[in-house]
Every structure is written in structure tokens, then in C-alpha cells.
Amino acid sequence: MELRHLRYFLAVGEALNFTKAAAQLRVAQPALSRQVQDLEDEIGVDLLKRSPRGVTLTAEGKLFLEEVRELLKRADESVEKVRALARGEYGELHVGYAPSPTVEILPPALAAFQKAVPRVKVLLHDLSSDELVTGLRDASLELAIMVPPAGDQTTGIQFELLLSYPLCVAITAAHPFARLKSITLEMLAAEPLVGLRRKDYPEYYHFIDRIFAPIHAKPRIAVECDSASSLITEVEAGRGISLASPSFKLVAGKRLLYRTLTGTTEMGSVGIARATNGDVTPAGEKFCEILRKISAGATAAKSKREGLERIS
Template sequence: MAAMELRHLRYFQAVAEALNFTKAAAQLRVAQPALSRQVQDLEDEIGVDLLVRSPRGVALTAEGKLFLAEVKDLLTRADEAVEKVRALARGEYGELHVGYAPTPTSEILPRALASFQEAAPRVHVVLHDLAGDEMYAGLREGALHLAITAQSAWDAPITGVAYEELRQYPFCVALAPGHRFAKLKAVSLAEVASEPLVALRKRDYSEYHVILDRIFAPSKLRLRIAAEVDGANTLITGVESGRGVAVVTELFRGITGDRLLYRPITGCPIAQSVGIATAAQGDITPAGEKFREVLRDVAKGLGTASGRKGTASVRGKR
């Protein structure tokens, strides 16, 4: 025998467990003479007698008993390796690195993760909370398999990154429960501009101010920024304490609960787009493709009540 093969090990295991060539041959569905020859070839290859043959059947030598234990372990690991590779090809095994921006993805991502982990429990999903530039670099370099983020309609395409929109969210005004806007069903752009505004700090969230400009500049409205804050939690506190109102997306409802009220902004020319970013070059992994399908299904299941088709979209800051 030129080289030991897994089939020879399986033949030996069958004979060693049945202690009978005829029974083992029937189990393996091979001719008994061929089975005898293959086991003999295996013994010749190893240079050790594994079986004692007699008219009544076979018995294991001491070497045969040890070899059987080792063969069973080896074949089990080989079967597991094959099963894992097949599961990997189905997107049901392995590790999946996903970049995300917390606020824009707060509605879609938790639902998608729960559904995906139920469908593919052996895929270890590693989440990476990253800023936009970090996410795109991770996709291009292969550190991330995909990312769930927001995108700007007016920006030039991002080099090396493809974007698929899942859902749009309109902008609205967040206000304290006692604010005069609480009595209104909707608020106009001019009414929002007339109020003191709590905004994210420009040096840290420059894109948020680009969004404000995109919303209000076409109407030549000037904003009255009363306070610039360093994050979403501080913004919520500023609005709740009566320092002003804030322009946010409807996703903020899930963060603040009953602490703040939200009113749609009539005439708002843009909405926030949330979608899947992937590397433009190279194939997505099977697990990544399966997760992408789950994301699409979740977004579709959310309906279009809070989306606004046909508007420009923006990449939201975390």
C-alpha cells in the first residue's frame, strides 16, 4: 500500500469491532476478500500484527487494541472536521466580524442578531463599535466581514466599499414633555428654527452639523444653538432639562423611552438611511451572506411606517 488512507482505517475499525470479516464486509458493503486484503495491507504498512485470525473469527492483539482506540479518535476528529467545513460553507460555523454604529442600527441590529444566532448558533458574531472611517478601513482591509451603518446620499461613493440601503428614518424634533410643541401633531422647519437648540458638539460631530445645514439651509433658516453637548446622553439630558429642543431621528425613541416627546418635522428634505456596507472587491463569507439575508428580512419586517422613500439620506453620527 503506497500510503495509509482513511478508508483503510475505517475497514480496520469495522473488523476490529465486529471481530469477524464476514460481518464487517456486509456492514461496509464490500467483498470479503477485498476487505481482508486491505486490512492485511494496513498491517504490512504499519509493520505490526493488529489481528489474530482463526477459523472462528478474529481477535485483537495488544497492538490492535491500542490502534483501535487511536483510530476511533482519529476518525471522529476527521468526521468532525468534514462536518465543520460543510457547516462553514453553509454559513453555519465560524466567526463573523461586524462593524456597527450604535444609534442608527438600534432598531435593526438587535433583532437581526437574535434571529441569526437562532438560525446559526455555531457562528460567533464579534461586534465592533466603530466610527465610519474605521469601519470602511476595516472592510477594505478584511478585518470586518460587513458593517451596519448609515450613509450620506450627497457624498461621493466610498472607495472600496459597497452600500445597500435597508431602511430610512425621518428626522424629528425631540422635546421635553412640558414644551409648547407637545400640543402639536407636527412641527414646521421654521418653528424648530425659532427654538433654542441642543446640538452635538461641532468639533466632535461635524457631520451632525452638516445634517442640520442640509435640513435648514434650503429654507434660509438660521438655527439658535443654545448648547453644544458631547454625546447622545448629554443631549437627552439637555432637552429634558428644558435647555432647548433637538433634531434627531425617530430611533431616539428607543433610547429615551418616556423621558422625551417626539414630533415629525414637516418639510424636512432628508431622512437617515441605514444599510449594509461590504468590501466592493472580494466575496462575502457564507456566514456574512446569511447574516445579510437576515438583516434584509428584519428590515422588511419592520415595514415602512417610519421610513420615507424618495428623500435624500444621511449617515448618522453615533
Template sequence: MELRHLRYFVAVAEEENVSRAALRLHVSQPALSRQVRDLEDELGFALLHRSAKSVRLTDAGRTFLGESRAVLKRADDAVAAAMAVATGRTGELHIGYAPTPTSRLLPPALRAFQAETPEVRVKLHDLSTEEMVRALRERTVHLALLVKPGRALLRGLKFVSILTDPVRIAVPPGHPWARLRKVPFERLLSEPLVVYSRKDFPEYHEFLDGLFAQHKRTPVVASEHESGASLVAAVEAGYGLALASRSLACSIGARLKLIPVAPEPEPLVIGAAWLAEGLPPVGERFLRCAKDAAKAV
């Protein structure tokens, strides 16, 4: 017994006429009659009383009609549900993200995505770069929004750039540099810096080390921090200054001043990473929303 047998039987039962049912199904009348008789032969009992011009249900046929409709509806529902997942219109999406660098990108991307796919449940995971890469490989997140990692961390992953974020020097409001329009980079060479943890944010240290190497120096690190919140608090407390992305302004308000550096360092590249084998359709939908959102940032 196949689903088509049930569809043929339901059409004949509803039309109460084989010819009309055949027209509805776009099949020949002899073929339709044969399929319904094959179904009855397989079941071992009659479903229809037949006359020259019409058919009517037997008692068994009436019961079988209700059950057949239920089976067909369940099959249609199963196809629709699977299609929604296959096209990224429903399901669950896990996104790893770095709060500070993505603060300008993530909110508009999420708004656009939720408007387009309201049936998808999005779960956000605030993680360090190392944690995001590990989560991707362990398949606990589908997609990660982060500062572009080094080549070693990207092994087995794909990365696409979405936007760039200028680098600024973060200082307390009362610091002598707070009123400057720009800070010459040479003045940073001996300045104690508050930085992100090398273990959790290796790409930040690659950037920092490369920046100072151009002046044949190494940064003077006053303290390392595992999050943007603790880094901001350390700068406020006077532990040192911090080189950070301009997006930090979204979360600090008036707590710190962000001053451009001269000459302007290369901006940080913010993008999305995922397993090289590919994104699920729901992830592809979100990535498109993120790219569109970046155009307005």
C-alpha cells in the same frame, strides 16, 4: 497510511468477517482484503488472524483497533467543526453598530440570530461611523450596522440598505414647539442646533449640510457631540435643538419630544457594511436575520 485504511480495518475487525465488512463498506471483498493486507505490510506486523470463514484480532490488532477508532472520531469531529464554521453555525461574529439608528433593528436581529445559531458568540462594538469603517478595514469587525456613509468612506466596502428612519426635531418637553404636530423647516434655519461630531459622523453632516443648502443656508451649530447620550443631555440642558432619527425615541423616554418636520426630509438609510471581498458565512447568516427583522420594525 490513509484514513480509508483505518476505516476498512475497523469495519473488518467489528464484523469479524471480510464479506460482511465489504457489504457494509460497499466495496468488493478482494479490494477490501488487499487494503487491509497493505496496511499490515506498512505497519510490519499482523492485525488479524484469518480463517476460512472469519477473522479475529491479534493482540496488536486489538490495540490498533482502539487507536484507529480514536483517530477516525477525531477526523470526523474535525470535519464537523470546520463544516459548522464554513456554514456559519459556530464561531465568533464581531459587529460594529451605531446605538441610536440601530436601536429598533439590532435587538430583534440578535434574538433571531441567536435562536438560529446558538453556538455563535456575538461581540458588539459601539463605534462611530469613522471607527466602524476603520474597524472593517482592519478586520476587527466582520460587519457594521450604521447610517449609510458617503461614497468616499464606502470605498472598498459593500453596503446594503436594511431600513429607513424618519428625521425628527428633538426638543425639551417644556419647549414652545413640544406641543406642535409639525415644525416648519424654515423655523429651524436660525435655531441653534446640537449635532453629532463632524469627525466621527461625517454622513450626519453631509445630510445636515444638504438639508440646509436647499434653503441656501448653513446650520447654526451650538455644539458637537461624540455620542447620542451627550447629544440628548445637551438638548435637555437647553444648548440647542437636534435633528435626529426617530429611533432616538427608543432611548430617551420622556426626556425629549420628537416632532416631525414639514416638509419631511429624506429619511436616514440604515444598513450593513462589510469588506467588498465578502462576508464570512456567519456574517451572511446575521445579515439575513437583520433583513428579516427589519420587515417587522
């Protein structure tokens, strides 16, 4: 039994006329009659009553007509879904992210993507950088929006830069640095720092080692945190100060103050990571393209603000 046999029967069962059904299907009437008869022979049940006056459905034919109608509807829907999936317009997209560095670009990108392809369900996973890399490698994540991986994290991972940004320092209003407009590397090196947990964020330590290398200093990590939210709490409690990105302000808000870090050319950055040998679906590629556009817009807006500040 093939789907075309069912479509032939559906046309005849709805039209109750072989001539009309044949015209609708654009097949010869004798061929249509033979195909429907073959279907009845295969099932072993008479579906139609044929007479010189026309065609009617048997009780079995009426039941089969309803079943065929639903079956063909589901078949057509399945074909449409598969085609939509191939176009990147259907399915699920698992995206990992690090909250603090992605807060500027991920929400608008997600909103734009869902508007463009509403039938793709984006599932976000808030994870540490090490968990993000693991998720990409084991294919539980298709994409990760994160800071650049470092060391062992880079194996099997492809990274595409989206945004770069100058660093700042997060402090409390009660800290002596609060009266300053900027903080030097030497000043930062003398302070206890609140950082991320080495086990979960190894790239963080590669990064801060590069920052302090020009002054031959080692960062004084007083507290290691497992997330941006706990880091904010520790700084707010006076346990130390912390390196931060401008987007960190959107997460911590007015709970902390932020001062420019001088004396370093190192920039923070965020981008798209994927497994080198992994498959990114058409939906994933669409999401990447939207992230690129949002990031380019954020970079252009930042450059415009800086230009206006220099003029003023």
C-alpha cells in the same frame, strides 16, 4: 496511510470478522484483508491475531482501535463543520452597528437569525461610523448596519438601503419648543445643536448640511458627542437640542421629548454596508436576507399606522 485504511481497520476491529466487515464496507474480503495487512506493514506492528477460528485484537490493536475511533470521529466532524460553513450554518459573523438607528431592526433580526442558524455565532461591534467603515475595509467586520456613508467613507464601500424615516427633534420638557407639535427648519437653525463628533461621524455633517441648505443656513453645533448615549445626556442637561430618528426614542425613552421637523424633504436612513471587494460568507448573506425581511415588515407596519392616523 489514508483514512480509508483506518476505516477498514475500524470495521474489522469492531466486527472481529473479515467477512462481516467486508459486507459492511461493501468491499471484497480479499481486498479488505490486503488493505489491513498493508496498514500493519506501514505501522510496523501486528494489530490483529489471525487464526482459523477468527480474528482478535493484539494489545497494540486495542489501543490503535480506540485512537482510530476518535480520529475518524474528529475527521467526520471536521468535514461536517466545513460543509455547514459552506451552507452558512456554522462559524462566526462579525457585524458592526450604530446603536441608535439600528435599534428597531437589529434585535429582531438577530433573534430570527440565531433561531434559524444557531451554530453561527454573531459577534456585534458597537462602533462609530468611521470605525465601521475602517472595519469593513480591513475585513475585521463582514457587515455593518449603519447610516449611509458619505464623502471619503464611500470609497470601497457598498451600501444597501433598508429603511428610511422622517426626522424629528429631541428636546427636554423644559425647552420652550416642548409646547409645540412641530419645529421648522428656521427655528432649528436658531438653536444650539448637540451633534456627533465630526472626526468619528463625518457623514452626519454631510447630512445636516443638506438639511439646512434650502434655507441657506449653517447648523449651530454647540456640543460634539462621541456616542448616542452621550448625546442624550447633553440634550438632557440642556446643552442644546438634537436632530433624531424615530428609533432614537427607543434608546432615550422618556428622558426626552420629540417633535416633528417640518420644512425638509430629507429622510434619515439605515442600511447594510459591506466592502466592495470583500467576501460575504453564506452566513452573512443569510443575515442580510433576514434584515431585509425585518425592515420590510417595519416599513409595512409604519405605513399601516400612518394610514390609520389619516383616517382618524
